[in-house]
Amino acid sequence: MSTAVTVLGLSVLALLLAGYLGQQYLPPPKPRIVGIDLGTTYSCVAVYHAITGDIEVIPAEKNHKTIPSMVAFTPEGYRVGRAALSHVEEMPESTIFDAKRFIGKTFTEEELAAEIERYQFKIVNHGGKALFEVGTGTSKKIVSPEDVGATILKTLRKASEDFLEVPVNKVVMAVPAEFDMDQRNATRKAAALAGFEVMRVINEPTAAAMAYGLHKRDDVENIVVVDFGGGTLDVSLLNVQGGMFQTFAIAGNNHLGGQDLNHRLMLYLQDLLERKSEKTLKQADDIQRLRLAVEEVKLELTSNNSTSLSLHLPSLQKENFKLNITRKKFEELNKDIFTKVLEPIQIVLDESEMVASDIDEIILVGGSTRIPKVREIVGNFFGKVPNIEVDPELAVAYGVALQAGIIGGMWPLKVSAIEVNSRRLRKIQVT
Numbered sequence: 001m002s003t004a005v006t007v008l009g010l011s012v013l014a015l016l017l018a019g020y021l022g023q024q025y026l027p028p029p030k031p032r033i034v035g036i037d038l039g040t041t042y043s044c045v046a047v048y049h050a051i052t053g054d055i056e057v058i059p060a061e062k063n064h065k066t067i068p069s070m071v072a073f074t075p076e077g078y079r080v081g082r083a084a085l086s087h088v089e090e091m092p093e094s095t096i097f098d099a100k101r102f103i104g105k106t107f108t109e110e111e112l113a114a115e116i117e118r119y120q121f122k123i124v125n126h127g128g129k130a131l132f133e134v135g136t137g138t139s140k141k142i143v144s145p146e147d148v149g150a151t152i153l154k155t156l157r158k159a160s161e162d163f164l165e166v167p168v169n170k171v172v173m174a175v176p177a178e179f180d181m182d183q184r185n186a187t188r189k190a191a192a193l194a195g196f197e198v199m200r201v202i203n204e205p206t207a208a209a210m211a212y213g214l215h216k217r218d219d220v221e222n223i224v225v226v227d228f229g230g231g232t233l234d235v236s237l238l239n240v241q242g243g244m245f246q247t248f249a250i251a252g253n254n255h256l257g258g259q260d261l262n263h264r265l266m267l268y269l270q271d272l273l274e275r276k277s278e279k280t281l282k283q284a285d286d287i288q289r290l291r292l293a294v295e296e297v298k299l300e301l302t303s304n305n306s307t308s309l310s311l312h313l314p315s316l317q318k319e320n321f322k323l324n325i326t327r328k329k330f331e332e333l334n335k336d337i338f339t340k341v342l343e344p345i346q347i348v349l350d351e352s353e354m355v356a357s358d359i360d361e362i363i364l365v366g367g368s369t370r371i372p373k374v375r376e377i378v379g380n381f382f383g384k385v386p387n388i389e390v391d392p393e394l395a396v397a398y399g400v401a402l403q404a405g406i407i408g409g410m411w412p413l414k415v416s417a418i419e420v421n422s423r424r425l426r427k428i429q430v431t
Contacts, residue, residue: 033170033408034160035400040100041230042066045156046397048405055401060159070097071151073134080155089284092120094134099148102130104186149190171196172404174396177203177250178427199407205236206245207399208365211390215243221360229366231257235344237352244418249351251344251428258368264333266294283315301327302370331373338373343430362386367393
């Protein structure tokens with residue numbers, strides 16, 4: 001008996017030693033499960049690396065970790081991301097964006113009519129579901145939000161396979177916490193159309209909290225996640241304990257985001273330039289140049305108090321326009337929008353019967369939370385500095401990549417997320 005125990009002990013020791021030596025000297029296994037954040041405005045894909053435990057966002061376009069969630073349907077096929085962005089003014093009726101707003105959702109006639117007014121592309125009511133009519137003449141066709149999502153996901157899948165140099169057909173995805181089963185299933189369908197097997201779907205606030213390492217804490221904490229992206233504002237109040245995430249309340253505004261900040265700045269600059277040139281800006285190419293310049297100005301003002309702009313708009317004048325824009329002016333233009341960020345925060349506190357001092361940590365998600373004024377007003381509301389250790393635009397992608405690593409058994413193993421809803425959640429919309 002003692003001999004058998006000794007042999008067993010030596011065998012276990014040999015296996016542990018082999019595992020240790022393998023980790024030290026053999027190349028780590030290639031990740032085969034990726035995490036994808038299919039966002040309303042931007043999307044990205046990330047992987048968890050074995051042994052090092054590093055999470056890496058895969059460049060989906062040259063020099064860019066995120067791509068616009070946009071597809072332009074052309075007579076030759078389609079273009080995705082920044083290639084599609086260039087078609088917004090040229091082919092507005094066939095360039096689809098914000099498809100995530102429609103995926104799997106059933107609308108009333110009044111709701112869909114309101115959405116139709118917001119977009120240049122044609123939205124068709126199909127039994128309460130939104131479909132998109134793209135193209136003209138004989139090239140006209142109907143596409144669904146799932147088709148648009150699948151096209152974006154195919155681009156991310158190809159980027160993953162090119163980067164990792166292995167086939168990638170498994171994915172963990174994140175969705176808004178308020179997504180119902182139809183919306184979650186539609187997201188799964190989009191992934192299947194792109195050739196993915198969905199291993200798990202987790203809530204975006206949970207993914208963000210995992211990116212910040214909150215799933216590894218033993219104590220109980222109340223967390224507010226402020227997700228302010230390009231097209232939406234979502235606020236969630238979570239209770240986190242040892243890898244268990246319980247969502248208490250969610251609120252937000254589906255039509256408030258960085259695009260609204262851009263629009264205000266664009267109107268201001270367009271008026272300024274038209275008054276300088278005494279002409280009206282109508283040329284599609286010049287409107288697109290101004291639109292892209294506005295985004296760059298906004299990004300510059302996140303780290304600088306002012307920025308200079310040199311812009312060539314041939315339809316207005318031959319010479320370049322030279323302008324200086326200050327952060328103060330940008331904040332003045334968007335003062336009411338910044339104030340609206342606090343509305344869903346107050347709602348989730350009221351719904352959870354809490355006050356600001358009950359919140360242990362605030363984490364910021366979404367590119368628009370990079371804006372200093374957003375961080376300032378959120379910090380002042382809670383009386384504490386928000387956690388900004390993780391790039392807010394990539395936080396959800398980090399979280400789903402971590403969950404993908406856990407599912408794939410990638411060493412070193414982490415605590416998985418367990419999501420619990422204590423009651424039927426409803427997202428309270430701020431109008």
